Amino acid sequence: MIKKGDTIPGIFSVLFGVLILAYIKTNEKMVVMSADTYGGIGPGFFPFVCAVALVICGVLLVLRGIKQNGNVDYFQLTPERKENLKSVVMLAALVFIMLLAWKVSKMFFLCLPIYVFAVNKLLKRSWLFTILFTVGMTLFIYLLFRVGFHIRFRP
Amino acid sequence: MSFELLMSAFLDLLTPSVFLYMSIGIILGTAIGALPGLSATMGVALVTPITFWLDKVDGFAMLMGLWNSAVFAGGITAILINTPGTPASITQAWDGYPMYKRGEGGLALGINVIFSFVGGMISILLLILLAQPIADFTIKFGPAEYALVALFGMTMMIAVSNGKVVKGLMLGFLGLGLSTVGLDPVTGLKRFTFGNMGLQSGIAFIPVMIGLLGLGEVFYQMYDYNKKRAAEELEARKINQSLGRVIPTGKEMKKWMPRNIIVGLAATVIGAIPAAGGDISAIICWGNSKRFSKDGENYGHGSAEGLSVSSTANNGVIGGAMCTMLTLGIPGDAVTAVLLGSLMMYGMTPGHTMFTEQLDFTAQIMVLMVLANILFLIIGLATAKISAKLLNMSQPTVWAAVGVLCIVGSYCISNSYMDVIIMFIMGILGFFLKIYDFPSGPLVLGLLLGGMIEKNVRTALIISQGDWGYFVQRPISLVLLILIGASFLFPVVQGILKKKKAPAAE
Numbered sequence: 113m114i115k116k117g118d119t120i121p122g123i124f125s126v127l128f129g130v131l132i133l134a135y136i137k138t139n140e141k142m143v144v145m146s147a148d149t150y151g152g153i154g155p156g157f158f159p160f161v162c163a164v165a166l167v168i169c170g171v172l173l174v175l176r177g178i179k180q181n182g183n184v185d186y187f188q189l190t191p192e193r194k195e196n197l198k199s200v201v202m203l204a205a206l207v208f209i210m211l212l213a214w215k216v217s218k219m220f221f222l223c224l225p226i227y228v229f230a231v232n233k234l235l236k237r238s239w240l241f242t243i244l245f246t247v248g249m250t251l252f253i254y255l256l257f258r259v260g261f262h263i264r265f266r267p
Numbered sequence: 268m269s270f271e272l273l274m275s276a277f278l279d280l281l282t283p284s285v286f287l288y289m290s291i292g293i294i295l296g297t298a299i300g301a302l303p304g305l306s307a308t309m310g311v312a313l314v315t316p317i318t319f320w321l322d323k324v325d326g327f328a329m330l331m332g333l334w335n336s337a338v339f340a341g342g343i344t345a346i347l348i349n350t351p352g353t354p355a356s357i358t359q360a361w362d363g364y365p366m367y368k369r370g371e372g373g374l375a376l377g378i379n380v381i382f383s384f385v386g387g388m389i390s391i392l393l394l395i396l397l398a399q400p401i402a403d404f405t406i407k408f409g410p411a412e413y414a415l416v417a418l419f420g421m422t423m424m425i426a427v428s429n430g431k432v433v434k435g436l437m438l439g440f441l442g443l444g445l446s447t448v449g450l451d452p453v454t455g456l457k458r459f460t461f462g463n464m465g466l467q468s469g470i471a472f473i474p475v476m477i478g479l480l481g482l483g484e485v486f487y488q489m490y491d492y493n494k495k496r497a498a499e500e501l502e503a504r505k506i507n508q509s510l511g512r513v514i515p516t517g518k519e520m521k522k523w524m525p526r527n528i529i530v531g532l533a534a535t536v537i538g539a540i541p542a543a544g545g546d547i548s549a550i551i552c553w554g555n556s557k558r559f560s561k562d563g564e565n566y567g568h569g570s571a572e573g574l575s576v577s578s579t580a581n582n583g584v585i586g587g588a589m590c591t592m593l594t595l596g597i598p599g600d601a602v603t604a605v606l607l608g609s610l611m612m613y614g615m616t617p618g619h620t621m622f623t624e625q626l627d628f629t630a631q632i633m634v635l636m637v638l639a640n641i642l643f644l645i646i647g648l649a650t651a652k653i654s655a656k657l658l659n660m661s662q663p664t665v666w667a668a669v670g671v672l673c674i675v676g677s678y679c680i681s682n683s684y685m686d687v688i689i690m691f692i693m694g695i696l697g698f699f700l701k702i703y704d705f706p707s708g709p710l711v712l713g714l715l716l717g718g719m720i721e722k723n724v725r726t727a728l729i730i731s732q733g734d735w736g737y738f739v740q741r742p743i744s745l746v747l748l749i750l751i752g753a754s755f756l757f758p759v760v761q762g763i764l765k766k767k768k769a770p771a772a773e
Contacts (some may be wrong), residue, residue, distance in 0.1 A: 151728030162444035
């Protein structure tokens with residue numbers, strides 16, 4: 113599946129374009145072209161042009177992917193990269209959890225050090241470094257943004 | 268722009284806060300440029316949200332210091348560990364690293380600082396001389412011309428995307444599509460907001476940049492991390508080879524200067540072309556200088572002259588890129604795209620108004636660029652030998668710090684949680700774009716210029732009562748249309764010629 117070269121981004125492009133077209137079609141105020149509108153084009157014109165272009169580019173990429181016939185492999189997953197990919201997914205999950213926890217608890221300066229600590233452990237840093245980095249980074253953000261710029265981190 | 272105006276701007280800028288923030292920017296920029304994987308664009312994108320909380324002059328002083336120093340600092344890693352800190356530093360590695368290997372590392376670092384300064388100053392001088400006449404010419408521009416200038420900026424970005432025209436086009440249209448989120452500029456209709464108040468004002472540009480270039484880059488570097496290669500690089504950084512003298516002799520300077528003045532002028536012109544950044548400038552200037560120099564055969568093997576040319580070409584694009592941004596509102600490269608976004612968020616409209624209503628601030632920006640160059644020359648020369656120590660920071664430390672700054676920075680722009688969500692989504696998108704070898708520039712430009720294109724096309728059509736012929740009836744817009752067509756045809760013709768040459772070579 114992953115060795116399909118340009119096919120996968122091509123399919124996503126087509127799907128995204130079709131979704132925009134569906135939005136325009138189902139929303140009657142999104143007029144594309146009409147003599148009744150100012151200058152002959154309406155609010156839907158530019159999204160329509162972009163959607164059509166995304167579909168065309170997507171189809172071209174799918175065709176190119178088929179032509180590549182599995183010879184182009186963007187995800188060259190060596191054993192090391194497989195491990196790295198797991199770390200990337202874990203980091204993305206940590207960011208997501210941090211944002212969710214911030215939204216629910218509304219306590220940014222509680223979520224931040226936990227997140228920084230978890231990221232450092234994910235990156236296999238030593239305990240001492242992790243603790244020092246977590247404290248240092250949290251203090252830096254607190255002093256610069258909360259105390260210095262008076263930013264209230266309210267989601 | 269009169270001398271009196273520039274002097275008045277200079278006197279206004281003589282405040283401790285300007286020098287403090289500029290120095291902070293220069294130190295940050297030197298660190299960012301010297302660390303492989305961190306670019307000037309990422310640095311400016313991450314620091315921009317902080318500057319919104321400062322006085323706008325202090326904020327721009329910081330950004331100018333960071334930008335100018337990050338471009339030159341990319342050469343530090345190129346010279347000391349043969350790893351360009353930025354793509355624009357690649358030719359510096361070709362000459363700088365062999366110099367370092369033969370014990371002339373200090374001189375290489377000195378040349379990097381001095382000729383980056385020379386390139387920067389020549390380009391700023393040209394910016395000061397030419398920006399006003401270009402801005403005056405834009406008075407003739409109507410909505411049709413502005414729409415086509417923006418479109419030209421986008422097509423140039425796609426044209427230089429190295430044979431990835433379809434991918435560039437796709438992302439250009441995606442960016443253009445994203446720019447339509449929010450209120451319609453003519454009717455005020457809510458588009459793609461799905462009842463979310465946070466989306467009514469559209470998708471903010473800076474969180475997108477932070478996501479694509481910050482978090483997305485962290486994800487990709489983690490994915491591409493090679494322990495063996497990283498350990499080898501770390502070992503290379505630990506070697507403290509003798510650096511020797513830093514300052515070139517008067518005779519050497521006299522020998523290299525005329526060539527570098529020409530390179531500085533050429534780099535400024537290259538920088539003024541939308542999408543042609545420091546990397547293109549460095550390769551063109553270095554290649555041509557090699558062809559015409561008596562020392563040409565030593566280029567690429569540790570030629571001090573070659574290194575000076577690369578350094579001048581690198582920083583020489585800055586003034587040109589600023590010229591295009593300030594006069595036409597089109598970013599010359601990725602950093603000026605972020606700066607353009609910053610100017611807009613400060614409530615300014617790049618273009619002719621920068622030379623009428625905002626003339627004082629425009630003069631201050633230009634003087635700030637001169638001051639940034641002088642300051643980084645002093646700081647750069649004083650710390651040339653210490654800068655080697657900067658390299659001893661491991662990549663995981665950088666990733667952890669950048670990740671936090673991405674979250675905090677994207678929130679700070681307008682205290683919006685939605686911006687953080689957008690940054691996160693763009694981070695994931697940025698990762699996949701890098702994996703699938705997509706150029707992210709067209710997406711950025713599409714989002715940034717989309718609003719300008721749509722608003723002006725629709726205004727032009729309202730003026731012409733729906734007549735599309737309006738775009739070809741006006742001489743300037745016709746020339747722009749031809750340029751747009753040519754920029755699209757260029758990669759196609761180039762591809763055909765390459766295919767024809769390949770069998771001939773076989």
